[in-house]
Amino acid sequence: MTPERLTYFTSKKVGKAIWDYQMLKEGDKVLMAVSGGKDSLCLLRIMKERIRFVPIKYDITACYVDMGFEWVDKNRLLSHFESEELPYIIAKPPAGWNISEKYNCFWCSWNRRKSLFNLAHEEGFTKIVFAHHMDDIIETMLLNLFFNGEIATMTPYQEMFGGELAIIRPLAYVEETELARLASMLSLPVVSSLCPNSSTSKRTLVKNMIRELKKHNKNVKKNIFRSVGRMRHEYLLEHTDS
Numbered sequence: 001m002t003p004e005r006l007t008y009f010t011s012k013k014v015g016k017a018i019w020d021y022q023m024l025k026e027g028d029k030v031l032m033a034v035s036g037g038k039d040s041l042c043l044l045r046i047m048k049e050r051i052r053f054v055p056i057k058y059d060i061t062a063c064y065v066d067m068g069f070e071w072v073d074k075n076r077l078l079s080h081f082e083s084e085e086l087p088y089i090i091a092k093p094p095a096g097w098n099i100s101e102k103y104n105c106f107w108c109s110w111n112r113r114k115s116l117f118n119l120a121h122e123e124g125f126t127k128i129v130f131a132h133h134m135d136d137i138i139e140t141m142l143l144n145l146f147f148n149g150e151i152a153t154m155t156p157y158q159e160m161f162g163g164e165l166a167i168i169r170p171l172a173y174v175e176e177t178e179l180a181r182l183a184s185m186l187s188l189p190v191v192s193s194l195c196p197n198s199s200t201s202k203r204t205l206v207k208n209m210i211r212e213l214k215k216h217n218k219n220v221k222k223n224i225f226r227s228v229g230r231m232r233h234e235y236l237l238e239h240t241d242s
Contacts, residue, residue, distance in 0.1 A: 002185075003182070003185040003186050006178075006181060006182050006185055007045070007046065007049070007182065007186070010042070010046060010174055010178055010179075010182055011046050011049065011050060013171075013173040013174050014043070014046050014047075014050070014170045014171065014173075014174065015050065015054075016173060017156055017169075017170050017171070017172045017173045018168075018170050020156075021156045021157040021168070021172075022157070023127070023156070023157055023166075023168040023170060024054075024056060024058055024127065024168070025056065025058075026056045026057060026058070027057065027058065028056075028058040028059070028126045028127050029058070029059050029061075029123075029124060029125045029126050029127070030047075030058055030059060030060045030061065030125065030126070030127045030128075030129055031061055031063050031089075031116065031119065031120050031123075031125040031127070031128050031129070032044060032047065032060055032061065032062050032063060032128075032129040033063055033065070033112070033116055033128065033129065033130055033131070034062045034063060034064050034077070034081075034088075034131075035064070035131075035191070036064065036073075036076075036077045036189075036190070036191030037131075037190060037191060038179050038180055038182075038183035038188065038190045039131040039132075039133055039171065039176070039179050040131035041080070041183060041188040041189070041190060042131070042171075042179045042182050042183050042186075042188065043129070043131040043170060043171055044062060044084065044086070045084070045186065045188070046170075047060055047129065047170070048060065048084055048086055059087075060086055060087075060129075061086070061087045061088060061089060061125070062081055062084070062086055062087070062088040062089070063088065063089045063090075063091055063116065063119065064077055064078075064081075064088070064089075064090055064091070065091045065092075065093060065112045065115045065116065066090055066091065066092060066093075067093050067097065067108065067111070067112065068093070073191055074090075076189050076191065077189070077191060078090075079189070080188075080189050089119065091115050091116070091119050092115065093111050093112070093115050094111055094114045094115050094118060096111075097111045105201050105203070116128055117160075117165070120165055121164075121165070125165070126165065126166070127165070127166050127167075127168050128165065128166070128167050128168070129168055129169075129170065130167060130168075130169050131169075131171055132154055132169045132171060132172070133169075133171040133172070133174050133175060133176050133179060134171070134172060134173060134174060134175050134176070134221060134222075134225055135175060135176040135207070135210075135221065136154065136176075137153050137154050137156075137169075137172060137225060137228075138153070138210070138221055138224040138225050139203055139206045139207060139210070140152075140153045140154050141153035141224065141228060142206045142209070142210075142224070143202055143203065143206055146206070147202060151228070151231070153228055154169060155169075156168065156169045156170075156172040157169075175221060210224075
């Protein structure tokens with residue numbers, strides 16, 4: 001398959017997710033979180049290309065939140081932003097973030113998100129785009145099930161602050177393997193994660209579990225994804241405090 005064909009099929013899935021969840025509307029001012037990983041770089045390219053032919057007009061600004069990690073090649077990422085010819089912002093973490101202190105995935109993610117929320121409020125953005133894909137959504141569901149005792153996950157569309165802002169995830173129908181192939185075929189300047197927590201997190205544990213399950217059922221990812229919207233409430237337990 002050529003890069004053009006793969007981009008086309010991935011873009012169709014993105015378009016379907018945007019349509020199914022009514023993620024964008026005329027005049028939206030969109031802030032897209034770009035970490036430099038394969039997922040966000042692929043989505044940035046697709047969202048940029050879609051501007052040319054979709055029937056509504058909206059503006060996209062890429063945003064990298066600089067948390068101060070030395071392993072991220074920021075210059076490489078900035079050069080890519082320039083080549084994509086899209087406006088971009090380099091945001092700083094919110095007050096209270098201290099890289100010298102011990103941090104974990106939750107604290108890092110929370111601060112990145114807070115920085116994006118603050119920026120969106122200050123600059124009047126109506127949507128924040130995250131490059132979470134199908135794997136992220138089903139892994140989050142299993143993490144909540146196994147470690148929090150609840151059935152919950154990321155949603156493709158989520159309104160915040162009384163509708164003032166919405167989070168959208170246009171890659172909801174796209175699997176991580178597709179994005180890895182696309183990033184490679186397009187020769188995108190992917191910034192590899194050297195985070196010391198990347199191989200020891202609970203998410204990595206769940207990812208490996210899903211990989212093993214897929215050996216027994218190739219549709220296991222799609223089945224988990226679909227199950228969130230197919231709950232048979234008559235067979236669920238009533239909530240108790242025990």
